[in-house]
Amino acid sequence: MHREPPSRVGLLQGTLDLLILRTLLAGPAHGHAIAKHIQHTSEDLLQVETGSLYPALHRLEAKGWIAPSWELSEKGKRARFYRLTPFGRRQLVAERSRWEAFSRAMALVLSPVDQEAR
Amino acid sequence: MNTVFRKLRWLIERSDKEAELREELQFHLEEEAEQRQADGVAEDKARCAARRELGNLTLVEENTRAVWGWMRLEQVARDVAYGMRQVRRNPGFSAIAIATLALGIGGITAMFSAFDTILIRP
Numbered sequence: 001m002h003r004e005p006p007s008r009v010g011l012l013q014g015t016l017d018l019l020i021l022r023t024l025l026a027g028p029a030h031g032h033a034i035a036k037h038i039q040h041t042s043e044d045l046l047q048v049e050t051g052s053l054y055p056a057l058h059r060l061e062a063k064g065w066i067a068p069s070w071e072l073s074e075k076g077k078r079a080r081f082y083r084l085t086p087f088g089r090r091q092l093v094a095e096r097s098r099w100e101a102f103s104r105a106m107a108l109v110l111s112p113v114d115q116e117a118r
Numbered sequence: 119m120n121t122v123f124r125k126l127r128w129l130i131e132r133s134d135k136e137a138e139l140r141e142e143l144q145f146h147l148e149e150e151a152e153q154r155q156a157d158g159v160a161e162d163k164a165r166c167a168a169r170r171e172l173g174n175l176t177l178v179e180e181n182t183r184a185v186w187g188w189m190r191l192e193q194v195a196r197d198v199a200y201g202m203r204q205v206r207r208n209p210g211f212s213a214i215a216i217a218t219l220a221l222g223i224g225g226i227t228a229m230f231s232a233f234d235t236i237l238i239r240p
Contacts, residue, residue, distance in 0.1 A: 031142065032149040050146065054139075055181040062124070062185060073145075080142045 016048065016056045017065075018099055021084065021092040024066060028083035030073060031057055057082060065091050125187050139182055143175065 023034050023041075034057075035048040060066045065088030073079040084092070128135060150168035155161060169175075205212040 030145070032146045036153075051178050051181070054143065054146075054178055055185050058139075058182050058185045073149075077145060077148070078141070079145050080138065 014095070015099075016052060017060060018092070018095045019046070019048070020053075020056060020060060021065065021088060021095065024082060024084040025089070025092065028069075028071075028081045030079040030081050032079075034082070060088070063091075064088070128186050129191070135186065136179075139179060143178065 019038050020034055023029065023037050029037065031050075031053055035050060035053055038046055038048050057066070061068055061082070065085060066082045067085050068080050068082050070078055071081045147165075147168050151161075151164045154164035154167055159167065
């Protein structure tokens with residue numbers, strides 16, 4: 001089976017999970033709506049690869065962070081909606097802090113560029 | 119332990135889960151196609167583009183199945199099936215191997231029962 005290098009998959013999984021959890025904080029949504037929301041909210045900068053969206057959704061469901069249910073979409077078609085569980089809500093907070101720590105660390109390392117560039 | 123129970127439950131629900139996943143992906147495809155049509159693309163081109171956007175559908179299903187954790191079980195089942203095919207392909211060798219194992223195991227078991235009855239628990 002085709003496998004991507006571990007580091008790339010790791011980064012993508014973590015950030016995609018965080019994006020999905022944050023999207024579901026606003027309310028339940030189905031997979032397509034989640035992808036569209038991420039795309040629109042990030043001003044088209046983040047385009048979720050649908051090939052990784054569904055494995056991620058099912059992985060989060062397996063971990064118990066989100067719960068699925070079959071509902072009718074706005075157009076009346078049957079769709080699999082996901083909503084955040086209380087456990088998932090706590091995980092969102094934890095992942096969010098981890099992300100902020102990470103971006104802060106990146107900023108610290110990257111910031112003194114002007115002085116060293118000369 | 120929870121994981122084991124969950125995966126066992128998934129094993130039983132497997133065909134349902136596969137059908138559900140296919141329906142979920144189908145819904146996604148249709149939504150994508152409709153969105154492109156709303157943007158003014160022709161219907162067949164919209165479907166084509168939506169399909170391409172989803173990527174390799176089989177790969178998506180495979181990756182999701184990997185999440186469900188059946189890979190190792192399937193590999194074991196495949197190895198067992200391979201073993202059975204090999205046995206059927208070499209009947210003579212297989213017969214001798216099976217007979218040797220049977221005699222060996224049977225003999226040891228008999229000996230041990232005898233020891234057990236006579237020496238260990240008289």
